Amino acid sequence: MLDVTPLLGSPTGMHQLTKGLVEALADRSDVSVAGYAVSARAPRREMIAVASRLGLVVRRSRLPARLCHLGWSLSDRPALSHLVRDADIVHGTNYSAPPGLHRLITAPDLTPVTHPQWCSPAVRGTADALRRAVRRGAHLHVTTQEEAGRAAEVLDMPRERVHVVPVGIRAAPPGDGAAARRLVGSERFVLTLGATEPRKGLTCLPPAMARLPADVRLVVAGPRGRHEAVLEAAVESGGISKRFVRLTEVDEARKADLLAGATVLAYPSLLEGFGMPPLEAAAAGTAVVATAVGALTQILEPEVSLVPAGDAEAFAERLAEAVAEPLPAPPPVLARIAELTWAAAAEQFLGVYGVIASS
Template sequence: MPPLRIGFDARYAGDHFPGIGRYITALLPALSAICRPHRLLVLVNADQSLPPLTTETVEYAMVRSGPFALSQQLEMPLLARRLRLDLLHSPYIVKPYLLPCPSIVTIYDVLPLRYPQTLSPRGRRFYRLSLRLAAQSARKLITTSTVSRDDLAFHLRMPRQQIAVTPLAAAPAFAPQPVDAITDIRMRYALPRHYVLYVGSNKPHKNIDRLVRAWERVIPDLPAAFADTTLVVAGKFDRRYPLPAAIAAERGLSNRVKVLTNVAEADLPALYAGALLFVFPSSYEGFGLPPLEAMACGTPVVCAYAGSLPEVVDEAALTVDPHSMHEIAEGILRVLRSPDLRLLLRQRGLRRAALFSWQATAQATLAVYEQAVGD
């Protein structure tokens, strides 16, 4: 195959979609390191900053239109022609639809179809239209788990072979942390010596209400050595849904539930590593990166047996029914009561997390590019 000129639309890397931003900023450096002999043309807006890329294989191209501007439907085809692109990769369903070259789109999950209450009626109509247009205009789809692939194939009525699975990975910074780093995090965030950790949003499928109620059941039965343990809930929270602090206050648990908002990305590894265990009772995930990050940091994981989570954690985590407060509580207590189980989950988690890497994701993504152009 002759060298390709591959466009990558990085305009979505920003605060509006932090998950997509993390995908972009982790995938691009890995792609730029392996894409030779191909050329990677990174499309950005003027106010963006991206991580360092391998400059021998990368060019930057400035786009005036934002990723949600109607004007991109005119600007992007003209830019693709001027840059002589052989392919454009869009990491979100809102994309340019009429291009002079084949396109790839990454679709992470079908959450708005599973949980339509997360969007307004107008938002649901916009999502369904954008999803359909993205699938129809792309030569290949990329998603992050076989569960998401099967969901997309069902809802879009398309062959599974047209959807490639490229799993995500924890960034290299997610690793067991030195005692000094953990101590520093505890001091800066005023964390207790013993805590159970959740990292994520407060959207309905994340199950924070059930988690707090399960924690209420856990407190009286905590083993003596961990009787002072606090539940730490960290993330960026949407005010459209019940806030974790309000849920805890309603249950009279404000002194046993600590809420952290907007934790810096650089602080997450030590936050994970300092926890007795990580709990993630989400009832639906297209991939589920937080449990993988926790395992990479050597923290035992209790997570839901739902969505793609079993596919990610395999036998390296204790899995529970996300709809059962009893199972969530019993899972937490089982791990806290058993040093042997904590050690086993720590060892299995580190081995499992090591099987995922952004280098492997980049290689799988590049293979999709080459197949799409070759078809």
């Protein structure tokens, strides 16, 4: 039983993780998959559409997610147990799961625990529920070995209950780069993908644009986040308002077009659990300038040089170099990315589920 709540609303990174895993597990004949969702806001038609697309039975609670997380952080009573009845394994795909036995909880990153000031109130509210869950025996899923060691330390839990499974990188459909350039209104543009959250470090991009030729535009594509106003202020103070393009509705087809048309993908993140957009860009043949965070150090380096997180000056220099001479990812990097499939991830998750069920 998997939490499919991340599939409601804007397509975030957790949306991609949940969708990829559910679809890969549903393709197998040796496991039965069902879903649950906790949302007071999602329209019923959206829930029906999610269940229909996935071909799953999805049980839903209309209680607000924040209220559920608070309850799970305060009590071991099996609140909302009807959502997960008869499940051998309950997999909370986004920091939390109802109290009970045989739980696996995915922490896409440890920001709610280590940097709560960067998080929305809803995400901050998952930290206490996560701490209580691991104290009561829940297993944790993270996406890199580095994150596993950090999780065991900050959550004070046995390392053997922290499981590392990388996410899959879905092969993007061929994009129409010309369509993206028409949309942006320029033949050259710097692209960044993702919500405008504090940990994404996007405020370094407007000053960096001052070093680039005047025809190069900055495109920020993804949902509005907590740093939307901060980014807008940085754009205004950096004097690049006429070179700035903001896209908040980005489906898979539009993302493929943007990746195909971009001169370079910029990813100045300060902290990541994994870091999917640079890998998607590299797989699409787009040049990448990114910080040394998450899984990027394992997959992109040493062939692609990464910038220390938080070094705005170094990032601006590397971005100017990449715009002057865009370099696609070399074959060794592409080979490592090609190994990251959702089928492989599903196989690893089944092994983790088996360990949890026998514990």
